[in-house]
Amino acid sequence: MTNEMVIVLDFGGQYNQLIARRVRECSVYCEVHPYTMTLDEIKAKKPKGIILTGGPNSVYGDGALTYDAALFSLGVPVLGICYGSQLMAHVLGGKVAPAEVSEYGKTEIEVTANDSMLFDGVPKKSITWMSHTDYIAAIPGGFRVTARTENCPVAAMEDKEKKLYATQFHPEVMHTEHGAMMIKNFVREICGCAGDWQMESFIETTVKNLREKIKDGKALCALSGGVDSSVAAVLLSKAIGKNLTCVFVDHGLLRKNEGDEVAEVFGEGGPYDLNFVRVDASARFYERLVSITDPEQKRKIIGEEFIRVFEAEAKKIGKVDFLVQGTIYPDVIESGLGKSAVIKSHHNVGGLPDCVDFREIVEPLRLLFKDEVREAGRRLGIPEKLVARQPFPGPGLGIRIIGEVTPEKVKIVQEADAIYREEIARAGADKGLGQYFAALTNMQSVGVMGDGRTYDYAIALRAVETSDFMTAESARLPWDVLQRAASRIVNEVQGVNRVLYDCTSKPPATIEFE
Numbered sequence: 001m002t003n004e005m006v007i008v009l010d011f012g013g014q015y016n017q018l019i020a021r022r023v024r025e026c027s028v029y030c031e032v033h034p035y036t037m038t039l040d041e042i043k044a045k046k047p048k049g050i051i052l053t054g055g056p057n058s059v060y061g062d063g064a065l066t067y068d069a070a071l072f073s074l075g076v077p078v079l080g081i082c083y084g085s086q087l088m089a090h091v092l093g094g095k096v097a098p099a100e101v102s103e104y105g106k107t108e109i110e111v112t113a114n115d116s117m118l119f120d121g122v123p124k125k126s127i128t129w130m131s132h133t134d135y136i137a138a139i140p141g142g143f144r145v146t147a148r149t150e151n152c153p154v155a156a157m158e159d160k161e162k163k164l165y166a167t168q169f170h171p172e173v174m175h176t177e178h179g180a181m182m183i184k185n186f187v188r189e190i191c192g193c194a195g196d197w198q199m200e201s202f203i204e205t206t207v208k209n210l211r212e213k214i215k216d217g218k219a220l221c222a223l224s225g226g227v228d229s230s231v232a233a234v235l236l237s238k239a240i241g242k243n244l245t246c247v248f249v250d251h252g253l254l255r256k257n258e259g260d261e262v263a264e265v266f267g268e269g270g271p272y273d274l275n276f277v278r279v280d281a282s283a284r285f286y287e288r289l290v291s292i293t294d295p296e297q298k299r300k301i302i303g304e305e306f307i308r309v310f311e312a313e314a315k316k317i318g319k320v321d322f323l324v325q326g327t328i329y330p331d332v333i334e335s336g337l338g339k340s341a342v343i344k345s346h347h348n349v350g351g352l353p354d355c356v357d358f359r360e361i362v363e364p365l366r367l368l369f370k371d372e373v374r375e376a377g378r379r380l381g382i383p384e385k386l387v388a389r390q391p392f393p394g395p396g397l398g399i400r401i402i403g404e405v406t407p408e409k410v411k412i413v414q415e416a417d418a419i420y421r422e423e424i425a426r427a428g429a430d431k432g433l434g435q436y437f438a439a440l441t442n443m444q445s446v447g448v449m450g451d452g453r454t455y456d457y458a459i460a461l462r463a464v465e466t467s468d469f470m471t472a473e474s475a476r477l478p479w480d481v482l483q484r485a486a487s488r489i490v491n492e493v494q495g496v497n498r499v500l501y502d503c504t505s506k507p508p509a510t511i512e513f514e
């Protein structure tokens with residue numbers, strides 16, 4: 001197999017990992033690096049192609065992120081996207097200026113050059129995704145315009161000889177009808193990549209890198225039984241065997257029977273060769289959550305307490321050098337570790353508190369999207385039941401209970417959620433659903449049961465369709481499934497007299513109900 005690689009240089013755009021993912025979909029290995037990566041570092045990687053991402057700045061603004069013009073004379077094909085296209089124009093002597101009409105959203109382009117390799121197989125007119133306030137007013141010498149829109153004279157440009165390509169629009173987002181084709185044209189045709197990279201290569205490389213990094217060190221893995229931490233744990237166990245200890249913390253905020261199910265798969269007698277430790281820490285968590293109502297505070301407390309529990313376990317085990325976590329890419333950006341805005345602090349993402357005596361955190365799945373993690377899991381031979389499992393947040397039911405968390409409320413939401421999942425499974429209604437669960441609203445209202453008045457909680461049911469968990473649509477569940485679940489919940493779960501269905505998409509809501 002060839003060792004071909006495409007480098008994505010990150011200028012702070014929102015869709016940077018999406019670009020990497022699209023490249024991987026063309027079976028070409030791809031790494032995202034900050035724009036501060038030096039020319040020598042780039043050369044050392046011997047990339048077959050370089051992609052410059054979008055970004056929030058203006059190329060002519062003070063302190064604008066830029067790159068040495070020498071990047072464009074390496075002889076390596078470059079594709080500049082949005083900010084990256086303007087940067088290419090600016091650095092090579094073209095002109096970038098504020099646009100009279102900024103374009104945002106779906107925009108039709110017209111391909112004006114019928115022999116551009118980038119647009120091979122792309123119709124003359126198609127929809128693309130634009131998001132810009134500046135535009136390329138004059139192209140650099142040696143370039144030609146290859147596409148335009150009604151308001152943007154340079155929707156794409158290229159210098160075929162030097163293999164420099166640029167698009168003002170974002171080919172990586174789904175809304176660009178033929179974007180995947182354009183990226184494929186770039187990496188496979190223009191860069192000449194053979195496209196023989198597979199998920200196996202990711203596994204092989206990751207296991208090798210983990211082995212080199214950890215050597216004889218001891219690692220502790222935060223195993224939750226979810227897809228992410230399970231895949232991370234199996235990768236680690238492949239790399240370092242029994243030097244890995246997996247600690248499964250039952251924080252009392254798990255779904256019904258979940259603790260036992262996880263122990264069955266990973267514990268003694270299961271298929272894996274792991275050190276598995278199950279800790280029942282629910283009392284500690286409940287205690288710390290008394291009278292806490294703010295969701296961010298709950299997340300922080302649960303996250304912190306998690307670390308403390310691990311710390312205690314680590315001390316029992318002896319010297320621990322690495323803490324392994326199943327953080328995946330959407331967790332990383334939504335926690336504001338990139339340059340995008342902070343939406344919510346994800347559980348255990350973003351390093352460790354000062355007092356923790358692990359040397360380093362290891363996150364082997366940090367750059368993968370959920371479906372890529374599942375794919376890795378399958379290739380690792382993890383049972384389908386586990387691999388296909390819907391995601392469950394680290395802070396668990398703690399963030400599916402609005403207001404104060406109490407053991408009684410946990411029990412209510414556990415029971416309601418189990419019924420909801422049972423009914424969906426019974427009806428076979430789970431196909432196409434990305435995530436579905438019950439949450440406990442903090443709202444009590446009047447109901448009537450038997451001959452008596454009740455004043456009980458409302459349960460919210462949620463089901464979403466999503467491929468990347470960054471956006472989601474509320475699912476149109478069959479009405480009879482909802483009704484059956486609702487009727488069973490009010491009848492079987494004490495303390496609930498009303499069931500609501502959440503039909504909001506993300507954005508503006510999030511997937512979780514917190």
Ligand code: XMP
Pocket residue numbers: 331334344345346347391392393394395435469506509510511512513
């Ligand atoms: P939101 O609610 O942000 O959720 O739309 C997106 C996806 O992330 C999951 N999620 C988490 N996963 N730790 C996790 O491991 C967390 O703190 C966390 N918060 C949300 C959520 O379930 C959904 O799949």
